[in-house]
Amino acid sequence: xxxxxxxxxxMGGTWVxxxxxxTLPGLFIIGEANFSDHGANRLGASGLMQGLADxxxxxxxxxxxxxASTKPEKIPVGHAEFKKAExxxxxxxxxxxxxxxxxxATSFHKELGRLMWENCGMARTRQSLETNxxxxxxxxxxxxxxxxxxxxxxxxxxxxxxxxxxADFLEFAELLCxxxxxxxESCGGHFRVEHQTxxxxxxxxxxxxxxxxxxxxxxxxxxxxxxxxPLVYEEVHLATRSYK
Amino acid sequence: MNLTLKIWRQKxxxxxxxxxxHEARDVSPDMSFLEMLDMVNERLVAGGQEPFVFDSDCREGxxxxxxxxxxxxxxxxxxxxxxxxxxxxxxxxxxxITVEPWRARAFPIVKDLIVDRAAFDRIxxxxxxxxxxxxxxxxxxxxxxxxxxADLAMDAAACIGCGACxxxxxxxxxxxxxxxxxxxxxxxxxxxxEKDRRVKNMVLQMDQEGFGNCTVTGSxxxxxxxxxxxxxxxxxxxxxxxxxxxxxxxxxAAGGTG
Ligand code: FES
Numbered sequence: 106x107x108x109x110x111x112x113x114x115x116m117g118g119t120w121v122x123x124x125x126x127x128t129l130p131g132l133f134i135i136g137e138a139n140f141s142d143h144g145a146n147r148l149g150a151s152g153l154m155q156g157l158a159d160x161x162x163x164x165x166x167x168x169x170x171x172x173a174s175t176k177p178e179k180i181p182v183g184h185a186e187f188k189k190a191e192x193x194x195x196x197x198x199x200x201x202x203x204x205x206x207x208x209x210a211t212s213f214h215k216e217l218g219r220l221m222w223e224n225c226g227m228a229r230t231r232q233s234l235e236t237n238x239x240x241x242x243x244x245x246x247x248x249x250x251x252x253x254x255x256x257x258x259x260x261x262x263x264x265x266x267x268x269x270x271x272a273d274f275l276e277f278a279e280l281l282c283x284x285x286x287x288x289x290e291s292c293g294g295h296f297r298v299e300h301q302t303x304x305x306x307x308x309x310x311x312x313x314x315x316x317x318x319x320x321x322x323x324x325x326x327x328x329x330x331x332x333x334x335p336l337v338y339e340e341v342h343l344a345t346r347s348y349k
Numbered sequence: 350m351n352l353t354l355k356i357w358r359q360k361x362x363x364x365x366x367x368x369x370x371h372e373a374r375d376v377s378p379d380m381s382f383l384e385m386l387d388m389v390n391e392r393l394v395a396g397g398q399e400p401f402v403f404d405s406d407c408r409e410g411x412x413x414x415x416x417x418x419x420x421x422x423x424x425x426x427x428x429x430x431x432x433x434x435x436x437x438x439x440x441x442x443x444x445x446i447t448v449e450p451w452r453a454r455a456f457p458i459v460k461d462l463i464v465d466r467a468a469f470d471r472i473x474x475x476x477x478x479x480x481x482x483x484x485x486x487x488x489x490x491x492x493x494x495x496x497x498x499a500d501l502a503m504d505a506a507a508c509i510g511c512g513a514c515x516x517x518x519x520x521x522x523x524x525x526x527x528x529x530x531x532x533x534x535x536x537x538x539x540x541x542x543e544k545d546r547r548v549k550n551m552v553l554q555m556d557q558e559g560f561g562n563c564t565v566t567g568s569x570x571x572x573x574x575x576x577x578x579x580x581x582x583x584x585x586x587x588x589x590x591x592x593x594x595x596x597x598x599x600x601x602a603a604g605g606t607g
Contacts, residue, residue, distance in 0.1 A: 263400070
């Protein structure tokens with residue numbers, strides 16, 4: 106098996122509270138999909154550890170508590186919010202199908218992937234991130250003008266499904282770059298070339314960045330809002346790990 | 350390399366399908382079979398045609414999602430290999446390759462090369478689980494498992510539930526899949542409480558789904574990408590016979606809510 110740096114090793118995930126519930130009441134997110142046990146670095150079987158720890162130790166209590174203290178009502182599909190969401194999906198689908206441009210979703214996906222790999226990979230610089238923050242919105246704009254999605258929205262359509270994913274990636278990739286640019290230090294999987302020690306090791310800045318950055322989505326093409334969650338250590342203290 | 354592909358095209362379960370011929374040009378021998386199909390699809394989209402839909406997920410041979418019959422053989426003719434791990438270097442330049450979906454009554458076609466394998470999920474729901482109390486993680490030494498049993502259960506658990514066994518079987522029997530799932534849990538101490546119920550309910554569900562009977566031809570074992578052994582079918586038959594002989598548990602006179 107070949108082991109090499111890949112997108113899989115990107116740190117972070119969906120925000121959850123201490124009971125592992127997301128900002129949507131009743132939606133619990135466990136394992137690698139949540140942000141909670143992602144530190145600077147989580148390579149090497151941390152995914153299995155987190156799945157087991159969340160499943161064995163946390164969820165049996167928190168989900169049980171949620172069920173015991175909430176009475177889920179039947180939500181009718183005639184509910185205004187449901188109608189709104191349904192209409193949103195319809196519009197999104199119609200919009201994708203009606204562009205009828207010249208480039209496939211795959212070609213956008215590949216171009217975005219390359220931008221991320223080159224400029225927001227293991228080692229990133231202010232300059233490379235700024236390049237991406239300029240290129241990604243342009244690519245997103247082109248996507249919404251020039252993507253070609255075949256088939257219809259009435260049956261199984263993998264091409265449409267993929268285009269929807271790529272549309273999401275085009276928003277999320279920008280956030281990844283924004284966060285990497287904001288964090289002016291090097292820390293585990295986030296290596297900002299500007300911030301390194303003399304022998305090329307990651308140089309952290311605990312005075313200014315000892316926090317989790319929780320970015321709140323405000324809608325496409327709107328600036329996300331940063332919420333800082335300070336990292337407070339009571340028993341174990343921050344130290345620098347050396348792999349040498 | 351250049352190849353001629355005959356690919357199954359079918360709008361949905363209700364309409365008839367047929368093989369469509371497409372040329373695949375400049376295929377790299379290092380591509381996987383699915384990457385080659387991606388490329389064919391990309392060109393179809395570029396030309397304004399609808400791409401073929403096919404299932405895949407991990408593309409690492411571990412999830413059991415990919416499901417193509419290649420030149421008549423589920424997952425192609427490389428032994429112990431899923432189609433996502435099959436590479437084009439095993440084909441010859443100029444070759445004609447037929448690509449079809451799994452074919453079985455219990456796996457209705459959704460579209461083109463995708464079939465609905467929910468029947469397998471329903472079989473799992475009928476007994477493919479154990480009951481444990483959540484809360485604290487159990488003490489690791491509380492349930493000793495011998496090496497022999499652990500190995501056997503692991504071999505059974507290697508089944509990724511792709512359904513190639515059904516696709517190749519002349520009777521469209523799901524015995525190898527069900528046997529692997531039953532054996533995995535019936536071997537282990539954790540699975541003993543529900544052992545008899547499990548095998549009876551899973552076999553019952555299998556029959557209700559419309560899978561055929563097993564005539565021990567062994568083609569399932571031959572195409573299984575995880576090389577699950579026919580021995581598990583023997584184990585399941587034995588467990589089934591024992592469960593039938595034991596009969597139902599007597600209901601408590603006091604009744605219960607079950
Ligand atoms: S795609 Fe997962 S096993 Fe082939």
